[in-house]
Amino acid sequence: MAMEFWFEFASTYSYPAALRIEALARSQGVPIVWKPFLLGPIFRTLGWSDSPFNLQPVKGRYMWRDLERICAELAIPFRRPSQFPRNGLLAARIACWFEGKPWVPEFVRSVYRANFAEDLDISNAPLLESYLDSLGQPGAALIQQAQSPESKEKLRAQTERAVALGIFGAPMFVVGPELFWGNDRLEAALAWYKSHPQAEH
């Protein structure tokens, strides 16, 4: 089985993870499945009406500076979004409905760059359509399909599966029963995958 990469488009630490996971995992021979989900419903079950980085400003200040340092270290462009968190619902539906399509990882990276490097509104359908088009896909048609009742239900079910797996934040790397939380645990997750027999995954 593959290692699962669970991400939420509004999640700050998912940004560097999304940008670096594919090349890093490929170099180590670890297959990845991209699993978009929504943190909003999970946060609401914890009693939070907003990102904890907004609810706890002292933690938010730390996170923004920390993310800035991490991106500088990785040579990833970063601009603090003027709106946080941004609404990644449509982008998540697209990435979820078309799971496994070869263009999904690059689409996901485009959306993350829009949010955290270009300060663009990722809920904007024409923007997402332009990303799909630039990947050689029929953007308008794909967006229509991603807004079907079946697609909406698929993302809902995926978020429910996240809860069932014990996922409470993003990014989360899942290797069999093991969870690894945070961009800075990507290496540990890959190492775990490689050091444990496939049958256990």
Added chain:
Amino acid sequence: MAMEFWFEFASTYSYPAALRIEALARSQGVPIVWKPFLLGPIFRTLGWSDSPFNLQPVKGRYMWRDLERICAELAIPFRRPSQFPRNGLLAARIACWFEGKPWVPEFVRSVYRANFAEDLDISNAPLLESYLDSLGQPGAALIQQAQSPESKEKLRAQTERAVALGIFGAPMFVVGPELFWGNDRLEAALAWYKSHPQAEH
């Protein structure tokens, strides 16, 4: 200036950090100042009456498994404490009042091992006295001094300084104006210290 290591005796991720920081920092030529403080008063200002790992059981489950994996990887003994969080007030007063004494780091490690490897009650004064005695110190006398009004005030002021620095969790590594949060950021903090001129610290 030295890099500051801010820790709380009840903090789970402070345990591996406390056990490995001295050797790692010394091997890199980075001076460390040990700064005990209390998270309880800080959590209360965030509206929490308990550890977030107890208030959010799904996050707590993750943390205990994660800590187990980290300790196994570092070959550090670990036994999940039967009581969490434990009361580290007296131990913190001792480590704070005697800051800079050469026996403090080993005393701190003894207390962390008691809490997270031996499942012992670290609020127990005779236990702490035995650790001090075994380090060649007059345990009973030191504990008496650590319970003086001046000592209590010193730890209170130190916790207030933590708040002023923007510290909201432990362990926290402080290099000049930069905060690095978590055992897994120790390497990044040391690298930052070495790559930035001393004058900036």
